[in-house]
Amino acid sequence: MLFNSIDFAIFLPIIFILYWFVTSKNLRLQNLLIVIASYTFYGWWDWRFLSLIIFSTIVDFFVGQGLKRHSNETKRKLLLWTSILVNIGFLGVFKYYNFFLDNFVSAFTFFGKGIQANSLNIILPVGISFYTFQTLSYSIDVYRRKMEPTNDFIAFAAFVSFFPQLVAGPIERATNLIPQFRHKRKFDYDKATDGVRQILWGLFKKMVIADNCAEFANEIFNNSAELSGSTLVLGGLFFAFQIYGDFSGYSDIAIGTSRLFGFNLMRNFAFPYFSRDIAEFWRRWHISLSTWFRDYLYIPLGGSRGGTWMKIRNTFIIFIVSGFWHGASWTFIIWGALNAIYFLPLMLTNNNRNNLETVAQGKDLPSIRELVQMLLTFGLTFFAWIFFRADNIGHAFQYISGIFQDPESFINLSIYGQYKTIIVFLFIFICIEWIGRENQYAIEKIGSSWAKPARWIFYFLIALTTLLYSGQQQEFIYFQF
Amino acid sequence: MRKFIVQITILSILVLVAFALILSRANGYTDPFYIRFTTPKQQNLILGTSRAAQGVQPEVLKNAFNRNFNNYSFTIAHSPFGATYLESIKNKLDHDQKDGIFIITVDPWSISSTTLSPNDSLNFRELELCLSNTPKVDRDPNYTYLLRNLKGKYRELVIRKKAGLYLHNDGWLEISINMDSAIAEKRIAERVEMYRTTNLPYYQFSSLRLEYLQKTIEFLNQHGNVYLVRLPLHPDMMDIDNLLMPDFNEKIEQLAPQTKGYYDMTIFNDEFSYTDGNHLYKESGKIVTNKIAKWIKEI
Numbered sequence: 001m002l003f004n005s006i007d008f009a010i011f012l013p014i015i016f017i018l019y020w021f022v023t024s025k026n027l028r029l030q031n032l033l034i035v036i037a038s039y040t041f042y043g044w045w046d047w048r049f050l051s052l053i054i055f056s057t058i059v060d061f062f063v064g065q066g067l068k069r070h071s072n073e074t075k076r077k078l079l080l081w082t083s084i085l086v087n088i089g090f091l092g093v094f095k096y097y098n099f100f101l102d103n104f105v106s107a108f109t110f111f112g113k114g115i116q117a118n119s120l121n122i123i124l125p126v127g128i129s130f131y132t133f134q135t136l137s138y139s140i141d142v143y144r145r146k147m148e149p150t151n152d153f154i155a156f157a158a159f160v161s162f163f164p165q166l167v168a169g170p171i172e173r174a175t176n177l178i179p180q181f182r183h184k185r186k187f188d189y190d191k192a193t194d195g196v197r198q199i200l201w202g203l204f205k206k207m208v209i210a211d212n213c214a215e216f217a218n219e220i221f222n223n224s225a226e227l228s229g230s231t232l233v234l235g236g237l238f239f240a241f242q243i244y245g246d247f248s249g250y251s252d253i254a255i256g257t258s259r260l261f262g263f264n265l266m267r268n269f270a271f272p273y274f275s276r277d278i279a280e281f282w283r284r285w286h287i288s289l290s291t292w293f294r295d296y297l298y299i300p301l302g303g304s305r306g307g308t309w310m311k312i313r314n315t316f317i318i319f320i321v322s323g324f325w326h327g328a329s330w331t332f333i334i335w336g337a338l339n340a341i342y343f344l345p346l347m348l349t350n351n352n353r354n355n356l357e358t359v360a361q362g363k364d365l366p367s368i369r370e371l372v373q374m375l376l377t378f379g380l381t382f383f384a385w386i387f388f389r390a391d392n393i394g395h396a397f398q399y400i401s402g403i404f405q406d407p408e409s410f411i412n413l414s415i416y417g418q419y420k421t422i423i424v425f426l427f428i429f430i431c432i433e434w435i436g437r438e439n440q441y442a443i444e445k446i447g448s449s450w451a452k453p454a455r456w457i458f459y460f461l462i463a464l465t466t467l468l469y470s471g472q473q474q475e476f477i478y479f480q481f
Numbered sequence: 482m483r484k485f486i487v488q489i490t491i492l493s494i495l496v497l498v499a500f501a502l503i504l505s506r507a508n509g510y511t512d513p514f515y516i517r518f519t520t521p522k523q524q525n526l527i528l529g530t531s532r533a534a535q536g537v538q539p540e541v542l543k544n545a546f547n548r549n550f551n552n553y554s555f556t557i558a559h560s561p562f563g564a565t566y567l568e569s570i571k572n573k574l575d576h577d578q579k580d581g582i583f584i585i586t587v588d589p590w591s592i593s594s595t596t597l598s599p600n601d602s603l604n605f606r607e608l609e610l611c612l613s614n615t616p617k618v619d620r621d622p623n624y625t626y627l628l629r630n631l632k633g634k635y636r637e638l639v640i641r642k643k644a645g646l647y648l649h650n651d652g653w654l655e656i657s658i659n660m661d662s663a664i665a666e667k668r669i670a671e672r673v674e675m676y677r678t679t680n681l682p683y684y685q686f687s688s689l690r691l692e693y694l695q696k697t698i699e700f701l702n703q704h705g706n707v708y709l710v711r712l713p714l715h716p717d718m719m720d721i722d723n724l725l726m727p728d729f730n731e732k733i734e735q736l737a738p739q740t741k742g743y744y745d746m747t748i749f750n751d752e753f754s755y756t757d758g759n760h761l762y763k764e765s766g767k768i769v770t771n772k773i774a775k776w777i778k779e780i
Contacts, residue, residue, distance in 0.1 A: 006628075020482065187482050196489060211633070421636070456492065463496040468503060472633035 001044040003253045004207050004470075011041065012257065019261055020187055027184050031158045034181075034261070038161035042126070045167075049125035052090055057160045059086045060135040064149030064156075067142045076143060083139035087132040094125055099328030127167030129325055133292055135160050138174035140296055147175050155181035164257040168250045170268040170288035177263070185262030194444070195259030200459060201443045202252030204466045209429050210245030211471030212422050213238040221389055224399045228409035232402050234419060236382050239389045241426055244273065247286070252441055271437045273430075274359050276373035278342040278380060279352035289325070293318050304347065315347060316340045326388070331396060335387040342380050358438050425469070504631075505622040506638045509648040512631065514555060514611055516648045519621035522575040523551040525705070527652070528566075528697070529586030531556040532712045536761035537584065538770045539651035545774035546582065552652030557590040559610050562694040564602065569612045570697060573619070574704060581705030584773060585697065585740075586712050587733055589726035590680070592690040599687035655763055658756050669758035673717045676759070686726055691736075698739050708777055709733060709743040713750045713769060715758035744776050 001007050015037045023029040043050050063083040070076055138159070142149045150156050159178050165171075220227060220235030227235070251268035258265045268288050275281035282290055298318045304311050316337065323336020346352040359374065360366040366374065383400075390396035409415060416423065436442030443462070447455040509516050513534070525548055527537045532554075539550035553573055560566045574581075596604045607613055615626045631638075645657045659665075701707045711733070714722070722729065730745060737743040746769065753765035761769055 187485075189482070189485050192485050193488075215633075459492060460495055460499075463492070464499050467496070467500045468635045468639060470633060470635070 001041050003250065003257075004203060007044065011037075012260075016260060024187075027182075028152075028154055030185070031152075031154045031181055034158040034163070035154060035161060038158070038163035038166055041163040042161065042166055045126050046123070049128075052094075052125055052128065053131060053161055053166075054157075056087060056090065056132060056135050057157050059083060060139050060160070061150075061153055061156045063139050064142045065151075067139075068149045080139055080143040083136065087136050090128060091132055094123075094128055096324075096328045130169045130171055131160060131166060133171050133289075134174075137171070137292065137296065138178070141174050147178070150178055150182065152182065162258070162263075164254040164261075164263075165265055168247070168254070169286075170251055170254065170266050171292050172265060172288070176266060180263050187262065191259050191262070195256040197443060197459070198252045198256030198259070198441050200256075200462055200466070201441055202249040202254075202256060204462055205245040205249030205252065205429075207249075207466050207470035208245075208425060210242045210249060212425065212469070213242035213245065213471075215471050216419060216422060217242050217389070221391075221395075221399070224395070224402055227402065228412075228415065229403045229406040230409040230412065230415050232399060233410075234416070236386055236389075236399075236403075238419075238422070240273075240378075240382050240385050241429075243385065243388070244269075245429075267440060271358075271433055271442075273378055273381075274374055274434065274437055275377050276355045276359055276370060277346055277351070277377055278339065279346045280355040281377055281381060282339070282343065283356075289322065293322055297321065308348065311347060312344060315344055319343065330393055331387050331390050334393060334396070335384050338384045338387065342384075361438065501622075501624065503635070503638050504624060504627045506641065507622060507627055507631070508641070509650070510641060510644055510646070511638065511648075512634075513646060513648055513654050514559070514630075515623070515626060516650060517551075517553055517555075517573075517652050518611070518615055518618045518623040518626045520551060520650060520652070521619050523553065523573055524548070524575050524578040525550045525582045526570070526574065526701075527552040527554060527584045527586070528560075528570065529554040529712075530560055530588060530591050531654075532588060532714065532760060533584075533586035534652070534654045535656055535756070535763075536712050536766045536769060537586065537710075537773065538653050538763075538766055539649075540653070541767055541770040542582075542584075542774055543651075545771070545778070548582075550582070550651065552654075554586065554652070555612065559607055559612055561591045561594065561605075561607065562690045562697060563605055563607060564693065565605070565607045565613045567693055567697050567700065569615075569618060571700065572616065574701075576704070578704045581701070582777065583701040583705055583707045584710055584777075585694070585701075585707060586710045587694065588711060588714075589686075589722050589729045590684060592687060592694060592732070593684040593725065594687040594690060595683045599685045600689040602689060656756055656760070657763075660754065660756070660762060665754070665756070669715055669717065669755060672757040672759055673715070673721065676718065676721050681721055681725060684725055691732060695736055695739070698736060702739065707740040708773075708780075709737060709740050710773055711743075711745045711747055713746045713753050713761065713765075715755045716750050718755075718758040719747055719750055741777075741780050744773065746772065 001011060015033070018033055019030060023033045039050055039053075042053065060083050063079045066079045067076055070079070138147075138149075138156075141147045150159075155178065158181050159172075159174065162172075162177070217235055217238040220231055220238070224232060224235065248269035255265045255268070266288055268286060270284040270287065272281050272284035275284055298314055301314045301317060302310055303314060319336040319340035320333055321336070323332040323334070323339075326332045326335070343352070346354075359370055386399055387393070387396045390399055432446070433442045436444060436446055439445050447458045450458070507515055525542075525546075527533055527539060527542075527550060529537075534552060534554040534556070537552060537554070539552050542550040551573075553570065554560060560569075593599070594601075594605060596606075611626060611630045614629045615623065617623065617625060620626075647655045647657070649655060698707050698709075711730075726732070733743055749769075749772075753769065754762045755765070756762050
């Protein structure tokens with residue numbers, strides 16, 4: 001079920017009413033409702049893959065119970081590896097099997113030993129990369145004795161499958177979310193209205209910004225060989241905003257929906273395109289995944305302790321694995337490696353924690369220096385996104401070389417005319433994001449000091465604009481990861 | 482809780498009402514199909530693909546027969562003969578009518594399909610299009626149609642633009658286009674080439690579609706008289722039609738006895754002007770419609 005669908009617009013109020021009016025007196029019943037709602041939400045896409053979630057839930061629940069019972073380190077390690085192998089095994093089979101097989105065959109062919117292997121026609125289950133990482137965090141945290149395993153299977157199943165963030169995150173930590181399932185939730189008016197506001201902004205980002213950018217980005221990337229340099233730059237720009245609007249929009253809707261049910265999810269995006277260097281960008285982009293890799297991969301590998309080579313190795317590992325997490329393709333691996341190359345100079349010169357505060361905090365406009373830093377950082381991410389979006393590495397290089405082949409096209413203003421509506425929307429969007437950049441999401445505080453009618457008109461206009469100016473409905477990009 | 486629900490409900494209603502009001506601005510300029518889903522059930526119909534949609538003018542028939550006609554023709558993608566089109570025709574027809582005039586225009590494309598197996602009706606592409614997803618065809622405004630078929634284009638209803646394409650209330654799709662001979666010839670050459678390279682290799686005769694043409698005739702016979710017409714088209718396009726189905730006329734003539742007659746107007750191909758080789762220009766469409774009216778009267 002898509003957040004931006006009529007199905008979800010009907011589903012959400014029904015679950016909301018059942019949750020607060022029918023099951024609110026019984027915590028277990030309320031959690032059971034969440035599990036049923038979540039399985040319905042997921043099964044709407046393909047009910048067959050529910051079995052993976054259920055299996056993963058059962059395995060990790062019993063791994064947790066086992067870790068509680070055993071103090072013997074060998075047995076505990078065995079239990080942890082059971083959880084890791086099951087979850088990573090699912091990912092391996094469903095997401096990476098064909099990739100490894102194809103590359104294996106290519107490698108043998110390259111060395112003159114042609115072999116034949118049958119690739120499988122495997123459907124990638126939606127959200128598998130998200131919920132497997134979420135349940136893994138539980139097993140690892142219990143193993144590390146960071147948290148007590150839960151004895152409540154329903155609460156645990158609700159944690160694994162919680163529908164607002166099941167298919168595209170934020171990837172929640174067991175330490176944050178499971179305790180919320182174990183305590184009675186109370187309806188909080190301020191929290192609920194804040195949730196609706198965040199949903200509204202998320203829908204605007206998804207339906208107006210991302211879906212409209214997607215139409216042009218797809219058209220330009222699909223026909224890149226025939227287009228001018230300036231159009232290719234616009235294509236890259238549209239994709240940069242498509243992926244941001246799409247994914248951060250999804251996160252906003254997920255967080256807002258959770259708030260309607262009394263839950264607090266972690267923040268996933270913090271205005272990443274206003275970053276002044278790549279390190280700051282990665283503290284602000286897909287925060288739940290970055291911190292997951294930091295806590296469960298980077299730090300166990302030694303982190304930034306040790307010598308220079310250790311730091312370089314760990315940085316490359318974490319970025320390349322992050323790229324590979326996004327998809328079984330060399331384009332994602334190059335994207336990850338590029339970001340590692342961007343990041344390394346900052347880390348090796350100890351400048352990776354220079355920009356911890358929001359840019360131009362308390363001011364209306366950035367300084368010239370900050371503006372240049374932001375544009376440079378955006379330029380770097382823009383360049384890396386080309387690899388992320390391209391069909392293959394050859395396509396990415398062809399796209400990049402195409403940008404530089406026709407410099408006169410950049411001063412041909414007629415090229416921009418056909419994109420004027422979306423360019424105007426992007427300008428308005430960037431302005432609103434800039435104004436709200438010190439908050440959790442852009443419109444969190446905008447209008448809070450206005451008279452009620454003015455505030456209502458503002459929300460009314462955002463909602464109406466979202467309906468009227470929505471692009472062709474597209475699946476969320478991150479569903480495929 | 483109560484305050485929250487009341488506020489959300491009010492805001493939602495306000496937004497939905499405003500949205501519905503804007504949707505209700507849809508008109509003949511909105512797209513080439515919408516208006517056909519907004520008019521009342523009809524007693525006399527013109528059926529077929531886009532050749533009929535642009536080429537047969539109900540106003541001319543109204544003057545000739547002193548009764549209203551409605552052009553319920555779409556495109557080769559939307560309205561080839563099949564279960565979808567027949568169902569929609571049934572929905573559009575006033576079932577009390579017993580002496581209607583039904584002009585079914587036929588061409589090779591309307592009894593062909595693009596599926597690998599030509600009778601694979603589960604994968605006919607019209608299943609994904611408006612005739613399939615709009616069961617109510619006489620609602621004004623038709624929100625079902627607008628919500629299911631105009632996604633991503635609602636902005637065009639905010640600021641209405643006049644275009645070269647206008648769908649009249651009687652279902653005739655009027656195309657206003659530059660008909661300077663050099664420009665028209667270029668357009669015709671491009672369209673013919675497009676049909677040759679993009680359509681011809683993928684279309685093949687479907688016996689199921691022919692069967693549905695027969696079922697359509699049988700159904701309409703219960704409500705009046707059926708007339709089969711093959712509209713004129715540019716000679717270069719005719720060549721492609723012949724390549725697709727050299728025995729088209731023989732196929733149709735087998736069905737003709739169940740109708741009042743079959744009028745093959747492709748013998749007049751050279752007499753008319755075409756917007757793109759496939760469709761009659763409006764002036765020619767008027768003459769062709771008059772010829773059809775005369776033919777019907779003579780039968």
